[in-house]
Amino acid sequence: MVLAALKEKSKGDEILEEYKATETLSNEMRRALVNILVGHMTERHGRIPTQKQREQYAIGIVSLFPSLKDPFSKKGYVNQDFVLLFDLNTSSKLLERWNGTFKPKIIQEARNLTKTSPVQRLLMSAEKAPENGRKIAAKISASDAVEKLVVFHKSCCSIDEHLRKSQSHQPYLLAVGRSRDVIDSYYIALDNKLIPCQTAGSLGALDELFKVHYIFNISYDNTLINFYTFLQTTVYNIDVGKTKEAPRVKELRAKLLNST
Known part of the structure; x- marks a missing residue:
């Protein structure tokens, strides 16, 4: 699935070629990889993919790019990528x-x-x-x-409408729930897209x-x-x-x- 998603984009071939040659990815290529897969996931599964769907992409990433796997964390690719930029202790x-x-x-x-x-x-x-x-x-x-x-x-309202009305150019947390005291899930809103928090x-x-x-x-x-x-x-x-x-x-x- 991840390989097919990358093959659909010209940048995807560059990502695959760089990894084949170096067995790792530069900061630019890692960001491009995340952008492509987040776009692919929201196109296929909507703004709020299920936990299982998110896990499928995470498994696909570390299967296709095993050297990127963070053996100490189950928190998802955002955490894995940050570990690659710095270290596990940081x-x-x-x-x-x-x-x-x-x-x-x-x-x-x-x-x-x-x-x-x-x-x-x-x-x-x-x-x-x-x-x-x-x-x-x-x-x-x-x-x-x-x-x-x-x-x-509020979970009963349209998230798409919220994103259309959003004027923010900086990332922020979108807390979705029945009330402010009962939050079901968090998302990072960035460029009118949602990255599910793990x-x-x-x-x-x-x-x-x-x-x-x-x-x-x-x-x-x-x-x-x-x-x-x-x-x-x-x-x-x-x-x-x-x-x-x-x-x-x-x-x-x-x-x-x-x-x-």
Whole structure:
């Protein structure tokens, strides 16, 4: 199936030829591979393919390109591709360190902020039991920042209509469920296409959203640049000292990592 999908596209032959010659794929060819297969999957199975259909594509990828297989992960190709760009240790940092290292300290920092309604709602949400899961940054409120990251979509409404109306040029999470408190699945919305998240929890979905920026070489949303830079340098430890950071990001990192 994967081979047939690649044969339909001129770029597919380039991907196959490069892998045959080098037994690996360059960053450009890996991105092209993902683009072709995501397009093929949505054409064949619609915007919301089943778990089984997604697994068929994942199996097809690692069968056709065995050297790309991530033997340590079952989270899907987004995670595998990020591991190829960096390493397994870097890839797992958010999921491993969030609840124990960062979450309680960030909640404590948030308690010192001005008690606006959006901040209060975010605090209440964060304090719930954990899930079984050179630019100048623009000013943005807490509630607007959340809407830039996660957009709720009621499961009974048309996802195609939502994508047609979307004006965003940056990737974001689309949370689909019966209500904001009952989310059934997460998708990464990118260029009016949906990439199904392999995890059912919001933390894992955020992990995949961050990684998509690297896989597709996408710049951070300017209004969220400090948020993403914090994740990049402080959580994932990518390009620390090489990436331009706002003073607040450096200050927060020192406070979180040096406090007991």
